[in-house]
Amino acid sequence: MKFTYKWLKDFVDIEISPQKLAASLTLVGLEVISLEKVKEDFVFEVEITSNRTDLLSIIGIAREVAAIMGKKIRFKGYGKNYGFWDKQGFFRFNLKIENEDDCPLYTARIIRDVKIESSPDWLKERLLAIGIRPVNNIVDITNYVQVSLGQPLHAFDLDRIEGDLIWVRRAKDGERIITIDNRPFNLNSDILLIADARKPIAIAGIMGGKETEIGLETKNILLESAKFNAILIRRMRQRLGLTSESQYRFERDLDINNVIFASDYAVRLIKDYCKGRIVLSKKVGSCVSKKRSVIFNPENVLKVLGKSPSPSLIIRILKSLGFIVKNSQEKLKVEVPTFRKDIKEEIDLIEEVARLWGYDKIPLTLPYVRIFLKTDTYQKMLLRIRNILINQGVSEVINYSLLGNLTLKRLKIPSCDFVTIANPLSHQQEVLRPLLLPGLLFNVSKNIRYKEGVGFFEIGRVFLGIKENNFLGLVLCGKKVFLKDTGKTEDNFTILHLKGIIELILGNLGIKNFDFVDEQYPYLGNGLRIMILKEEIGYLGKVDSEVLINFDINKKDVFAAELNLDKLVKFIDLNRRYKSLPIYPGVRRDISLVIPENISLKEVLRRIEEEKFSLLKEIKIVDFYKGSPIPSGFRSVTLSCFYYSDIHTLTDIEVNHQHLELCNLLKKEFSVEIR
Amino acid sequence: MDDFKIDEIEKKIDEAFQKVSSLEDLERLRIFYLGRKGVLSKLTGRLPKFSLEERRKMGIQINFLKQRIEDLLQDKEKQLKESLKSTQPIIDMGLPGITQPIGYMHPLTQVIEEICGIFIRMGFSVIEGPEIETEYNNFTALNIALEHPSRDVFDTFYLKVSSSNSKHQKLLLRSHTSPVQIRVMMKEKPPLAIVVPGKVYRPDAVDASHSFMFHQVEGFLVDREVKFSDLKGVLYKFAQSIFGENIKIRFRPHYFPFTEPSAEVDISCIICKGEGCSVCSKKGWLEILGCGMIHPQVLRNVGINPKVWKGFAFGMGVERITMLKYGINDIRLFFDNDLRFLEQF
Structure with missing residues (x-):
């Protein structure tokens, strides 16, 4: 809402500078977005919140200013009635409302012999200052009154209205209108019209028709001032895609009491600046608006704010805003002016008091927060996961949850239960992501151009059906490059790096019974399902090379994994029990063996475990090698075995016995050669 | 050696020490003089052969001698170690230190954790909510009438599917984190002190200051005696924790359908300190x-009696706070995920 300093002064005396006024308005909730000097005046732009329809007028802002400064509102030329309503003269004209829900009140003034010309300079300057283009004296006056009093008006060329009738009705299918901005609209029964006996002459509350527009040759006019249903205007605006200053105000539910008030003001201005004589004033509908009162207990101000102005100050503030305050025992009965539709209950009045008293007068206190502690394993899990990943050199990304259908095609995913957006703004926002991989591949594609290797993870929601789940996504591409004391070292990422990170996470979360099982995924070259007990938790694998080309990643391998965190959290065990440190020395024996490549080490380890060697406390693979001098089809592996007893120091004989058995088992069952 | 004299020995000492060029030589010399079978030990061993008077005299001489040798040993050792230091290979400290590569947490995650951390220390708990919401939770329950201009600031992405349960409600991507207030208050009994971090969505065209997806942190407290002054106190402490002790804070009346009285909170500009x-x-x-x-009305909507319980609520945009905190001038950087950006935080 724009207005000027001088224009505002027509309504209220102001003794402070425009800058000070701007600061005061901001502090009562009318945030001044800009203040500019234009010629001899100052232009204010104020953000009006959607609850304060009354502030879409200069008189409304003047009321606030009057309340801030303890002044009275004044208004030149207010109070005089122009013409007796509905007194039948020699001039005949009829008004009809089809449905009073759509239009509770419609008024028309017929003014004859107006002289259409350019508006006086002061009027043009005021309109220009707030960004309204002057047209001619009649149109300018309707705009001027709309800004001054907040009530939109419309003037028709009376001689172009056919049949001495104004009919406020819904459009019939197939009716058409061309609006004054030269746009044609096909209408239907969702649209409320102002029509004459033959045709639509305006889209009610939004814009007039071209045909009855005021022009230089106009002599007689019909001036409309009415109240339209706010929700209806809103729907019409959405349906037609047509907006205007008038529509903006009607959509915010205007005060019915303002209809005639504004019409009177316009008539006076028209008489002053356009000549003309008023021959008829007609209205249909009801202009009754019930008086509303709110019971207000001043003691509640303290309870809500933590500090309260005195009861007499509370009453003074309310009165200054136009409320009528009556005492009834300890409570107050506060009558709400009709222009304050936002005031419905006591809390609304408390806000008014707080606002004008000043939020800065409310002290700073700290509440007594009663313990409501949610022990949140999920948050604890996230913290651990993020820490591990960062320590492993993987960086966190946040990608959009919305994707284009094309992206999913690039990923070779057959479309299934995707959640689609009904009103996307672009082709990049059509679908809710069913997995994290596409975003992560974009990240790799973007960063791998200037990095030898990248590792990314994302924690976020994925959507299948209307179910959403928290997922962890992980990608590695290229190589890790770092310094050793001998200089630069490189380490190409493989599936084992990914497996290592996942094992680290699962291990840290206290999960032991996990497994990787072969599985087909459309976007993975070789994929593995991550299982915990019998439940599928996610996947890992090497991303399909065709998919990589689709994402513009060339000549590089990408390894990816995703884990369903909502499932994972059910398996985590963050409890730890201390195990006593070894009391006796243990014995470590390494076995270097050559084993056929087709034998799975997972199977070998499983078999050893199954045998339950009583002294073997730990067995792990500490080295592996392929290539010369190891014959092809074989690889060499070093197993490190740790023997320990917690009742005595082991003797060589004891260890040798079990170690030999272990070696024999390997030789016999896996045809390995021990070196 | 039988006939050597203390004087003779003393004369040779200096010469012997001068010849020493390594710590090993020095150790050998120490053993030669002070060892179990060393010169001094032998001298002392011979003492009984002499008269009481001579013994006394020689004893003093031997002690002096011992003292002198020990001093010389100490000096020489210090001298040798000094010279050794300067001949050791030099490490060029201009070379980079050796570390394992680490990763970086997204700046938005860092700021979300910082914000939530502040409220957790005040006694709040963290709860998340779904990003797919019902029209009821996102609007109606929060006192936002579906066909009212107050809804216009919450432009919303709707889904093509609708909820199978609860009267086939329209489903949408939440346009703010406030529906989590509704979910929590429907389920839990007050007192409540909750913070809710999460993603929200609004169909805005993307530019340097707009994004169709962004993050909010919502917070609310419900108890029997909660006052606007408590809200002011809590948010002042919050602003100080995030932006520094000297920050100034201002509460400006505003309108939100789900709070009353409502305010927007300004901090003194962290760039110009309020100068403009x-x-x-x-x-x-x-x-x-x-x-x-x-x-x-929001409390009534979730079945909490507003005559008994009061509450405050606040919501903030994480991107905005992060941009202010780090001087980032383009919101798109957060979702571009360029490592050269991520590695700065």
């Missing part, structure tokens, strides 16, 4: 969040 600059559009103040006392 381009970041704060010459106002000296920067808006950082919206807040207010929970509207009694």
Whole structure:
């Protein structure tokens, strides 16, 4: 809402500078977005919140200013009635409302012999200052009154209205209108019209028709001032895609009491600046608006704010805003002016008091927060996961949850239960992501151009059906490059790096019974399902090379994994029990063996475990090698075995016995050669 | 050696020490003189052969001698170690230190954790909510009428599917984190002190300051005696923790359908300290969040009696706070995920 300093002064005396006024308005909730000097005046732009329809007028802002400064509102030329309503003269004209829900009140003034010309300079300057283009004296006056009093008006060329009738009705299918901005609209029964006996002459509350527009040759006019249903205007605006200053105000539910008030003001201005004589004033509908009162207990101000102005100050503030305050025992009965539709209950009045008293007068206190502690394993899990990943050199990304259908095609995913957006703004926002991989591949594609290797993870929601789940996504591409004391070292990422990170996470979360099982995924070259007990938790694998080309990643391998965190959290065990440190020395024996490549080490380890060697406390693979001098089809592996007893120091004989058995088992069952 | 004299020995000492060029030589010399079978030990061993008078005299001489040798040993050792230091290979400290590569947490995650951490220390708990919401939770329950202009600031992405349960409600991507207030208050009994971090969505065209997806942190407290002054105190402490002890804070009346009284909170501009600059559009103040006392109608909607319980709520945009905190001028950087950006935080 724009207005000027001088224009505002027509309504209220102001003794402070425009800058000070701007600061005061901001502090009562009318945030001044800009203040500019234009010629001899100052232009204010104020953000009006959607609850304060009354502030879409200069008189409304003047009321606030009057309340801030303890002044009275004044208004030149207010109070005089122009013409007796509905007194039948020699001039005949009829008004009809089809449905009073759509239009509770419609008024028309017929003014004859107006002289259409350019508006006086002061009027043009005021309109220009707030960004309204002057047209001619009649149109300018309707705009001027709309800004001054907040009530939109419309003037028709009376001689172009056919049949001495104004009919406020819904459009019939197939009716058409061309609006004054030269746009044609096909209408239907969702649209409320102002029509004459033959045709639509305006889209009610939004814009007039071209045909009855005021022009230089106009002599007689019909001036409309009415109240339209706010929700209806809103729907019409959405349906037609047509907006205007008038529509903006009607959509915010205007005060019915303002209809005639504004019409009177316009008539006076028209008489002053356009000549003309008023021959008829007609209205249909009801202009009754019930008086509303709110019971207000001043003691509640303290309870809500933590500090309260005195009861007499509370009453003074309310009165200054136009409320009528009556005492009834300890409570107050506060009558709400009709222009304050936002005031419905006591809390609304408390806000008014707080606002004008000043939020800065409310002290700073700290509440007594009663313990409501949610022990949140999920948050604890996230913290651990993020820490591990960062320590492993993987960086966190946040990608959009919305994707284009094309992206999913690039990923070779057959479309299934995707959640689609009904009103996307672009082709990049059509679908809710069913997995994290596409975003992560974009990240790799973007960063791998200037990095030898990248590792990314994302924690976020994925959507299948209307179910959403928290997922962890992980990608590695290229190589890790770092310094050793001998200089630069490189380490190409493989599936084992990914497996290592996942094992680290699962291990840290206290999960032991996990497994990787072969599985087909459309976007993975070789994929593995991550299982915990019998439940599928996610996947890992090497991303399909065709998919990589689709994402513009060339000549590089990408390894990816995703884990369903909502499932994972059910398996985590963050409890730890201390195990006593070894009391006796243990014995470590390494076995270097050559084993056929087709034998799975997972199977070998499983078999050893199954045998339950009583002294073997730990067995792990500490080295592996392929290539010369190891014959092809074989690889060499070093197993490190740790023997320990917690009742005595082991003797060589004891260890040798079990170690030999272990070696024999390997030789016999896996045809390995021990070196 | 039988006939050597203390004087003779003493004369040779200096010469012997001069010849020493390594710590090993020095150790050999120490053993030669002071060892178990060394010169001094032998001298002392011969003492009984002499008269009492001579013994006394020689004893003193031997002690002097011992003292002298020990001093020389100490000096020489220090000297040798000094010279050794200067001949050791030099490490060029201009070379980079050796570390394992580490990763970086996204700046938005860092700021979300910082914000939530502040409220957790005040006694709040963290709860998340779904990103797919019902029209009821996102709007109606929060006192936002579906066909009212107050809804216009919450432009919303709707889904093509609708909820199978609860009267086939329209489903949407939440346009703010406030529906989590509704979910929590429907399920839990007050007192409540909750913070809710999460993603929200609004169909805005993307530019340097708009994104169709962004993050909010919502917070609310419900108890028997909660006052606007408590809200002011809590948010002041919050602003100080995030932006520094000297920050100034201002509460400006505003309108939100789900709070009353409502306020927008400004902090003194962190760039110009309130003087007025381009970041704060010459106002000296920067808006950082919206807040207010929970509207009694919202409490009634979730079955909490507003005559008994009161509450405050606040919500802030994480991107905005992060941009202010680090001087980031383009919101798109957060979702571009360029490592050269991520590695700065």
